[in-house]
Amino acid sequence: MSSGIMKRRPLKAADDKVHDFLTTGIGRVKALIRGSVKGFAKEHRPRSKNGRTAKAIFAEAQSPTDEDGNEIMIQVKKLSKIYGRRPEEALALLREGKDKGEVQSMTSNNVGLYDVSFDIRKGEMFVLMGLSGSGKSTLERCMNRLIEPTSGQVFIDGLDFTSLNDEDLRIARREKMSMVFQNFGLLPHRNVKDNVAYGLEIQGIPESERLERAVASIELVGLAGYGDRMPSDLSGGMKQRVGLARALATDPDILFMDEAFSALDPLIRGDMQDELIRIQSELGKTVIFVTHDLDEALKLGDRIALMKDGRIVQIGTAEEILQNPADEYVDRFVKEVDRSKILTANLFMRKPKNILYETQGPRTALRMMDNCDRDDMLVIDGEKRLIGMARSDGILRAMNAGDRDISGIVSDVPSVRPDTPMSEVVQIMVTTDFPIPVADDDGILLGMISPSAAAETLRNGGGE
Numbered sequence: 427m428s429s430g431i432m433k434r435r436p437l438k439a440a441d442d443k444v445h446d447f448l449t450t451g452i453g454r455v456k457a458l459i460r461g462s463v464k465g466f467a468k469e470h471r472p473r474s475k476n477g478r479t480a481k482a483i484f485a486e487a488q489s490p491t492d493e494d495g496n497e498i499m500i501q502v503k504k505l506s507k508i509y510g511r512r513p514e515e516a517l518a519l520l521r522e523g524k525d526k527g528e529v530q531s532m533t534s535n536n537v538g539l540y541d542v543s544f545d546i547r548k549g550e551m552f553v554l555m556g557l558s559g560s561g562k563s564t565l566e567r568c569m570n571r572l573i574e575p576t577s578g579q580v581f582i583d584g585l586d587f588t589s590l591n592d593e594d595l596r597i598a599r600r601e602k603m604s605m606v607f608q609n610f611g612l613l614p615h616r617n618v619k620d621n622v623a624y625g626l627e628i629q630g631i632p633e634s635e636r637l638e639r640a641v642a643s644i645e646l647v648g649l650a651g652y653g654d655r656m657p658s659d660l661s662g663g664m665k666q667r668v669g670l671a672r673a674l675a676t677d678p679d680i681l682f683m684d685e686a687f688s689a690l691d692p693l694i695r696g697d698m699q700d701e702l703i704r705i706q707s708e709l710g711k712t713v714i715f716v717t718h719d720l721d722e723a724l725k726l727g728d729r730i731a732l733m734k735d736g737r738i739v740q741i742g743t744a745e746e747i748l749q750n751p752a753d754e755y756v757d758r759f760v761k762e763v764d765r766s767k768i769l770t771a772n773l774f775m776r777k778p779k780n781i782l783y784e785t786q787g788p789r790t791a792l793r794m795m796d797n798c799d800r801d802d803m804l805v806i807d808g809e810k811r812l813i814g815m816a817r818s819d820g821i822l823r824a825m826n827a828g829d830r831d832i833s834g835i836v837s838d839v840p841s842v843r844p845d846t847p848m849s850e851v852v853q854i855m856v857t858t859d860f861p862i863p864v865a866d867d868d869g870i871l872l873g874m875i876s877p878s879a880a881a882e883t884l885r886n887g888g889g890e
């Protein structure tokens with residue numbers, strides 16, 4: 427503990443947006459926590475007055491899929507947010523083709539967002555990028571209704587989130603989503619463990635269970651052993667790890683992160699980005715990550731939406747945006763990037779699909795190959811470390827020899843690091859027709875690069 431006397435600031439005074447996020451309007455719960463947490467915890471389950479749970483709220487919703495069969499987690503449809511007194515008037519002008527500046531001078535309404543539509547897939551890391559004032563935070567907060575949109579709809583897991591009543595909204599929000607902010611938003615008078623357990627406490631989870639979950643979450647972000655420290659004892663990077671642990675402790679499907687790493691110095695920021703990538707690939711959360719930093723966007727985003735004046739000017743993968751900037755605004759962003767530095771393996775890799783574990787039996791392995799119509803697949807160990815590649819003829823041999831698993835027939839495969847320049851990847855690619863695996867320094871498989879992605883680079887000048 428940093429000081430002898432612990433200031434007891436009432437919860438209400440904690441300058442903490444997260445607190446608002448978790449508790450908006452649930453005075454009853456706040457009172458219960460201040461009074462008798464134990465009494466409330468007897469209910470055991472997150473419940474509202476009328477006994478609703480998020481599960482019940484989402485029960486009838488059908489989560490949609492896109493044309494490739496991917497499940498869609500969030501659909502944003504024609505979403506607009508006008509700040510000011512006369513939003514209808516502003517919308518009418520926008521429909522006539524007036525821009526944000528014109529609307530501002532004609533009506534003194536501020537256009538936060540106008541006519542934004544897109545989908546986010548389940549398990550996707552989706553980045554919102556753009557200059558200051560372009561509408562990133564407004565969009566993110568309209569998605570979780572921390573800000574009420576002026577018009578349009580947001581569907582979460584197939585459910586019209588914009589039509590939920592206040593009670594259902596609160597329940598759905600606190601069980602389904604979490605948020606991580608730039609300023610950490612830790613409660614200063616609580617230790618790390620209790621900060622991380624806070625969201626669970628709000629949900630009325632019994633103490634023993636929430637502490638257990640908090641400890642697991644603290645471990646997940648690499649802070650094992652720090653549970654009893656106070657926030658003031660921690661560096662910025664560690665505080666943000668606590669913020670992340672708290673967001674993950676409730677096991678939300680969706681994580682909203684607004685400039686979460688922007689206050690950290692560059693080295694620590696890089697570490698946190700790596701950590702987020704690792705955690706996301708382990709847990710498969712859907713992440714909406716706001717940043718104004720192109721490098722960060724390119725590193726993290728499965729897809730990136732570039733915003734300008736409350737609109738989305740381009741959505742695409744890092745490579746699509748780098749190679750085909752939709753307009754001058756995007757082009758300006760892209761030009762700031764040193765291309766030779768940026769055209770590295772991590773930008774071109776896709777999440778590894780169709781992977782075998784070395785402990786898998788030959789029969790299962792063959793069936794999996796058959797299902798995805800391949801003759802070869804990458805093999806990893808229980809820690810997700812890349813072991814090599816298995817070919818169907820090898821697996822057949824293992825099966826006939828009565829082997830229990832496929833570990834005996836795995837052959838070496840060339841792999842690259844996330845920061846390997848594409849020019850080198852392309853050279854390796856020529857020697858093999860197999861997707862090139864990308865692994866980190868510990869050998870953990872992060873992704874793979876398909877021959878077509880490499881060919882694309884070649885066509886565009888080879889990433890030199």
Ligand SMILES: Nc1ncnc2c1ncn2[C@@H]1O[C@H](COP(=O)(O)OP(=O)(O)OP(=O)(O)O)[C@@H](O)[C@H]1O
Pocket residue numbers: 509510536537538556557558559560561562563564565718
């Ligand atoms: N509460 C508010 N009242 C009036 N206008 C607002 C409000 N919040 C945001 N705006 C305006 O809406 C527009 C979008 O702001 P927003 O904060 O969403 O941008 P941002 O991309 O997150 O910017 P930054 O990178 O600075 O955080 C800006 O013009 C901003 O001035």
Ligand SMILES: [Mg+2]
Pocket residue numbers: 562563564
């Ligand atoms: Mg913002």
